[in-house]
Amino acid sequence: DTGVSQDPRHKITKRGQNVTFRCDPISEHNRLYWYRQTLGQGPEFLTYFQNEAQLEKSRLLSDRFSAERPKGSFSTLEIQRTEQGDSAMYLCASGYSSPLAFFGQGTRLTVV
């Protein structure tokens, strides 16, 4: 399978804990995106990498959120001190020098 891969698919965590998600993009894609989707809404942009450089961050990305893409390959999204409002589907997407992005299956986060 050469699509975008996300791990884990589901994560249940207690409020206040830290969580980390991983995304493996399509190998030839130089762009990698993180989006968040809550029930009844479309995906909302969080951040974007071109190769290993994080070029844009949404104001939705509070200082509890950090994303990395070492060596321009896979990416991680960490949420520190999780809150119930962080419960959402976290989507990773990748693309190649255009806005067209291909999405992974997402990580469903539930904060209890």
Place this chain on the structure above:
Amino acid sequence: DQQVKQNSPSLSVQEGRISILNCDYTNSMFDYFLWYKKYPAEGPTFLISISSIKDKNEDGRFTVFLNKSAKHLSLHIVPSQPGDSAVYFCAASETSGSRLTFGEGTQLTVNP
């Protein structure tokens, strides 16, 4: 500030008939538009896109129409099939930009 709006939360059509999903946008800088389909618990799947230099793009049963003066686009699916039942998201971007801005989605149900 909802820059991309899908005003119909749901649409129900009979198998074999045409499905028309609508999308409006407010940002005049948007010049690239996409439609994604999403099944429950999965990430969005790219369907079809259109650049602002065109007013129509067709791919099999799917056609996207763009009316720049009205800042309106629509997705036509003909003939509709039960497997088309999903949530459809309209998304927009500036070609030189990075992020996609999504609408809220329309739940399409195709009845056998």
